[in-house]
Amino acid sequence: MSAPLLQVQDLVRHYTMPREKLFGPPPVVQALNGVSFSIEAGRSLGIVGESGSGKSTLARLVMALDQPTAGSVRMEGRDLHALPPQELRRARRDFQMVFQDPYGSLDPRQTVERIVCEPLAAQGGASAAERRERAGEALASVGLRANDLGKYPHEFSGGQRQRIAIARALITRPKLIVADEPVSALDVSVQAQVLNLMQDLQARFGVTYMLISHDLAVVNHLCDDVAVLWQGRIVEQGPPQRLFHAAEHPYTRALLEAVPRAEPPGARAAS
C-alpha cells in the first residue's frame, strides 16, 4: 500500500499566554493534544468541532504556517516541519488553502490576476506570460472568465470572491486543499454553487480536501471521512453515514442533537 497523502501523527500545539502573576508560571492553552489521522489521495476528510476545539490550529499546522509543540505532519512521507526553508517553499505547491472570509482573504488593492498568480510567483520559475495563461485556466475552472483578470475584488460578489480564492489555491495544481470554513460566510444559494464547484474540481483534478467546518451538513455532503475535534483531541472518526446515524461519543451526539433541522415543527418528534 502506498503512503497516505497526508499523515498527521500525535500533533500537539500548546500556546503560552502572557503571565497573569508576576512570579507565577504563564498559563498554557492546550490547543491540540495529540491528534493523529491520515488522508488517502483523492479522498476528503472533514474536521468538525466548535470554536476553541483546535480546528484552525490544526489547519495552520498542516499548512506549515506554525510549528507544532510535538508530533509531525507528513505529506507523501516527508515531514513538513523538518524541511529546510527552501524545500518547504517548493513543497508548498502541493498544498494550498482556502480561507473562510472571501472579503478578508483577497487584497482589495490587487487585481485578480495578481491575487491568483501569487502562489506561482512565490514558487518562481514561471514567466509572466505563462503565469497569465495559468491564471486564465484557473479562473475558467472555477467558472469565471479570463477577462476578469484585470478586475479588482470589490467588483465581485461574495460567492465569486470565494471562487477567486479557490482559483488561487488551484493554480499550483495542488494535491491537497485545506479549506477552513469555505462556505460559512456565504448565502445559502451561493453556498450550494461553491460546494458543487468543489465537488467538480475533485472529480476533475483529483484534489484531496481537508475541510474544516462547524456545519455538519456541509461536511456530510462533501467528505468521505469525518473527525470530530473536541478540546484538542479527536473524539470520534469515521464515515459520515455511520457517524451521523450512530454516533458513539456523547459530544458528537450533543453536536448532532443541536443542529436545527429544516423540517416542519412536529416532524422531528414523530420521526
Added chain:
Amino acid sequence: MALLEVRNLDVTLQTQRGPARAVRDVSFTLERGQTLGLVGESGCGKSITAMSLMGLLPENAKVGGSIKLEGREIVGLPERQLCELRGDRIGMIFQEPMTALNPVHTVGRQVAEPLRLHRGLSAAAARKEAIALLDRVGIPDAARRIDAYPHQFSGGQRQRITIAMALACGPDLLIADEPTTALDVTIQRQILELIRGLVAERGMALILISHDLGVVAQNVARMMVMYGGEVVEDGPTAEVFANPSHPYTLGLFGARPRLGGPRGGRLTTIPGTVPELVDLPPGCPFAGRCRFTIPECHVTQPPPFAVGPGQHARCIRLDAVAAEKVQVAA
C-alpha cells in the same frame, strides 16, 4: 386590536448609486404570543424591515405605508417618542453580542439602563432587578458577576446578557435579528430554547430573523420568505415547509445540504446572484434567476396568491411550478 399591524411598508434608502427600494409592500399583523420568522439571504430586506419597526433606519431613509403598535402609528413619529418605545415596548436582540454591548460599562449597568430610563427606578432598585434578570437568562452567580465587564463573559453568556437587556422592561414585542449566527450550534440551541421559553412565559410577540431555515422551522409558528425587498411567500411554518410554492422558496430548500442526506449528490443551485436593490427591474424580483420565467414575469410585480390555508405566494407561474412538483413526486 392587533399588537402590531404593518400595512404596505415601503422603505427606500439613499445610496451612492441612487435610491434603493429595500422593502416593498410588506404587510403583516402580529398578536401577543404569536411568533413570526423572516427568512431570506443577505440584502433581501429582512433586517431593514425589523429596523423600521424600531425606527432605527438611517436618516435619509424614506418610509411609506404604516406600522401600528396597538393602533398607534410609528411611521413618522418624532425621535423623542420613538426613544420611549425602544427598549420599553419593543425589545431587540442583535446578531453580534460583543458589538451590542458597551465594553467599558459593567453588564449590570447596561441591563439596568432601560429600567432607569423607562421605569425611573432608583439605582438600587434597578440593580436588584438586573440581578433577577441575569439570573433568569441563566447567568450563573448573577449577584456576583453583575459588576463584571462584557469581555469577561463567553459569547453565549454575552448573548444571554443582551437578552436580559431586551427583556428588562417587559416588552410586548421582541425582535431577534440573527440572534445565534455568531454562536456555536450547541450554544445556539440553548439560546433559542431560552428565547422560546421567555416568549411563552411572558406572552410576548416574537419576530425572529434568520437565514437558517432550520432555526425558523423550530422556533416560529408563521414565516415570511423575503427576496429582493418583498415577501415572496408567507404562511404557517408547517405549511410552507410541507408545501413550498414559490420557486425561490423551493430553491432555498434545494440548495441546503441535508444532514443524513446522500453524500456526493448535487445540490440544486439558484443561478445568478441576488439583484441590486438600486436597479430592481419592474416585475417579479426573482424573474431571470427563476427557471419558470416567462415574459409576463418582467412586467408587473405579482400580487400574493393563496396557495394553502393561510399561505400565499407572489408568483404568476404557480401552476407550472406545482405541475412540475407533481411530476417529480410521481
